[in-house]
Amino acid sequence: MRTRPVAHGGTPHTRQTLSRGCAGLSVGLILALLLILGGVAVFAAWILLDVALQPYEGRIYPNVYVSGVDLGGLTAEEAALRLAEVAAQYEGAEFVLRDGERAWPVPWAEMGISLDVEGTVQRALDAGRTDSDWKTVLGILFGRYEVAPLFKVDPEAARAVLERLSPEVSIPPIDATLRLEEGRLIPVPGQRGRVLDVEATLETIVSTVAYLGPDNEVALAFRSVPPRVADARPALAEAEEMLGRSLALSAYDVLTEETFTWTLGREEIAAWLRVGPTEDGGGIRVEADPEAVRATLTELAAEMGEGRGFRLEEAVPSVIEALEAGGGSVPLYVTHPARTYTVQAGDRLTTIAAKFGMPPGLIAEANPGVDLDWLWVGQQLTIPSQDILTPYIPVPGKRIVINLAEQRMRVYENGQLLYEWPVSTGIPSSPTYRGIFQVLDKEENAYASQWDLWMPYFLAIYRVGGDVYNGIHALPILSNGQRLWEGLLGSPASYGCIILGVEEAEILYSWAEVGVLVIIE
Structure with missing residues (x-):
C-alpha cells in the first residue's frame, strides 16, 4: 500500500486568513502614516502661524478694527492714540433715559459717558490670543475682525443728572383729605407717590453702558412712597367742628383811610383743611394748610387794587392761629408798592x-x-x-394829629377829641415833615448826641435818614441841666421834633403805644 504525499502549503482557509491579516496590517500602517503626516502638517502650520504672528508680539494682530478704525499692528500706546478717531465719532451722542412713553435724551458728556480707551485697547490686544481657536486666528490673518468698543460712566456726573431729573419725574404722595360737596364733608383717600431711586438707576446705567453699550436705553427705577395719612374718615368729627367757626378779617389803609372787611366761613375754611398725622405719629388731626390760606389771602388782597397787598409772612400764621383758637377777628397789615x-x-x-x-x-x-x-x-x-413810615398794624381807635400852621396837637380816641395842646415844631432850617407816620418806639428819656441834649418821654415817629429819628417829646434838657424853649410852645423852635410841655408829654407817653398813627399836616 502506497502512502499519498501531504502538501505543506496549507489549506485554502489558512491562506485566506493570512491574506486578510496582511491587508489589515497595511490599512493600519496607512492610517498611522496619515496621522503622522497630519501631525507634521499641523505642526508645520503651527510653526508657520507662529512665524507669521511673531512680528505682532506685544502688538495688535493685523486686520483688527474698532468701529471701522484699523488698529492692526499697533502697540497699546499707538492704539490708544488712534482711538481718538473713534471717540470723535460719538461727539453729540445722547444717552436715553426712559419712563414709559416719556424719554430724556442726555448728551454723553453731561452723562459722564466716554470711550473706555484702556479697556478697548486691551480687547483689541486679546483678539486672537485669549480664548480664540485657530479658525479665529486664521480669520484675523486673512480677513477683517471687528472688535466692539467699550464705554464707561463717571458715576458722579450720572448721579448729578439723575438728581436734577428727580423732581420732574418723582410724584409726591397725596394725603387723604376732606372735600366739601353740597355742604357735606366727603373723605378722599390718600394716594401713593413715587420717588426716583437714584442709586438703583445709576447702577443700571453703569452696567448697561459697560456690558451692552450706551446705545441702549435705561428705564428709570422708582421707589413707592406711601401717604402720611391714607384714610381721613377718623377726622370727620374734628373737621366738622372747625367748619362751624368763622373769621372776621379787617385791613385798614393808612393812606386812603379805607377799611376792608371779609367774613370767612364754612366754604372758605373747608378749602384750607388738610389731614395730617399727630406729632407722636399715633393718630391724625385736622389742620389748615398754610399754602391754601396764602392763596385765599392773595385773592382778597387783589380785591383792594392799586398794588396793595398783605404781609403774607405774618398774615398766614395769624389767620391759622385765630382759626385754631376757635375763630374771631384778625387785623391784617395793608402793604403799598x-x-x-x-x-x-x-x-x-x-x-x-x-x-x-x-x-x-x-x-x-x-x-x-x-x-x-x-x-x-x-x-x-x-x-x-x-x-x-408805618410798619405796624395801626392801633385801632387812636390817632395823634399835629397841625404845623396852628402849632397844635390834637389827640383822638374812638373818634372823640381827648386832648388838645400847643406844640413847637421844627424851625425852617430844620423843619418837621408832613406825612402819615406812626409811633415806632418809646424811650422814657432819650439822648440826642448831635445836640447834646436829653428828650424826656420820647416817642419816635419817623426816620429822617440814617439812624436819626424825629419824634414827640417834652421840653428838652441840655447836659448842664438847662431846659430849652420854655415859653416858646405854640411857635416853631425845635430841630424837627414836636415839643410838648412836660406834663402833656408824660400823659401822651402813657397813652400812646407803638403803632398809634401820627398825622402831621
Whole structure:
C-alpha cells in the first residue's frame, strides 16, 4: 500500500486568513502614516502661524478694527492714540433715559459717558490670543475682525443728572383729605407717590453702558412712597367742628383811610383743611394748610387794587392761629408798592417830599447815585413805599394829629377829641415833615448826641435818614441841666421834633403805644 504525499502549503482557509491579516496590517500602517503626516502638517502650520504672528508680539494682530478704525499692528500706546478717531465719532451722542412713553435724551458728556480707551485697547490686544481657536486666528490673518468698543460712566456726573431729573419725574404722595360737596364733608383717600431711586438707576446705567453699550436705553427705577395719612374718615368729627367757626378779617389803609372787611366761613375754611398725622405719629388731626390760606389771602388782597397787598409772612400764621383758637377777628397789615415820580418843572426835593409825605432823606436813600440838588424835567425818581413810615398794624381807635400852621396837637380816641395842646415844631432850617407816620418806639428819656441834649418821654415817629429819628417829646434838657424853649410852645423852635410841655408829654407817653398813627399836616 502506497502512502499519498501531504502538501505543506496549507489549506485554502489558512491562506485566506493570512491574506486578510496582511491587508489589515497595511490599512493600519496607512492610517498611522496619515496621522503622522497630519501631525507634521499641523505642526508645520503651527510653526508657520507662529512665524507669521511673531512680528505682532506685544502688538495688535493685523486686520483688527474698532468701529471701522484699523488698529492692526499697533502697540497699546499707538492704539490708544488712534482711538481718538473713534471717540470723535460719538461727539453729540445722547444717552436715553426712559419712563414709559416719556424719554430724556442726555448728551454723553453731561452723562459722564466716554470711550473706555484702556479697556478697548486691551480687547483689541486679546483678539486672537485669549480664548480664540485657530479658525479665529486664521480669520484675523486673512480677513477683517471687528472688535466692539467699550464705554464707561463717571458715576458722579450720572448721579448729578439723575438728581436734577428727580423732581420732574418723582410724584409726591397725596394725603387723604376732606372735600366739601353740597355742604357735606366727603373723605378722599390718600394716594401713593413715587420717588426716583437714584442709586438703583445709576447702577443700571453703569452696567448697561459697560456690558451692552450706551446705545441702549435705561428705564428709570422708582421707589413707592406711601401717604402720611391714607384714610381721613377718623377726622370727620374734628373737621366738622372747625367748619362751624368763622373769621372776621379787617385791613385798614393808612393812606386812603379805607377799611376792608371779609367774613370767612364754612366754604372758605373747608378749602384750607388738610389731614395730617399727630406729632407722636399715633393718630391724625385736622389742620389748615398754610399754602391754601396764602392763596385765599392773595385773592382778597387783589380785591383792594392799586398794588396793595398783605404781609403774607405774618398774615398766614395769624389767620391759622385765630382759626385754631376757635375763630374771631384778625387785623391784617395793608402793604403799598413803591412809586415812581417824573420830575416836573419847578420841582425840588423838598416839594416832592411834601407831595408824597416822605422825608427827603428817605427819598435820597431810595435813589443812590442821583444828585437830588440838580433835578431835571422828565427825570424819574423812586419814592419809597409808605410801609417804611408805618410798619405796624395801626392801633385801632387812636390817632395823634399835629397841625404845623396852628402849632397844635390834637389827640383822638374812638373818634372823640381827648386832648388838645400847643406844640413847637421844627424851625425852617430844620423843619418837621408832613406825612402819615406812626409811633415806632418809646424811650422814657432819650439822648440826642448831635445836640447834646436829653428828650424826656420820647416817642419816635419817623426816620429822617440814617439812624436819626424825629419824634414827640417834652421840653428838652441840655447836659448842664438847662431846659430849652420854655415859653416858646405854640411857635416853631425845635430841630424837627414836636415839643410838648412836660406834663402833656408824660400823659401822651402813657397813652400812646407803638403803632398809634401820627398825622402831621
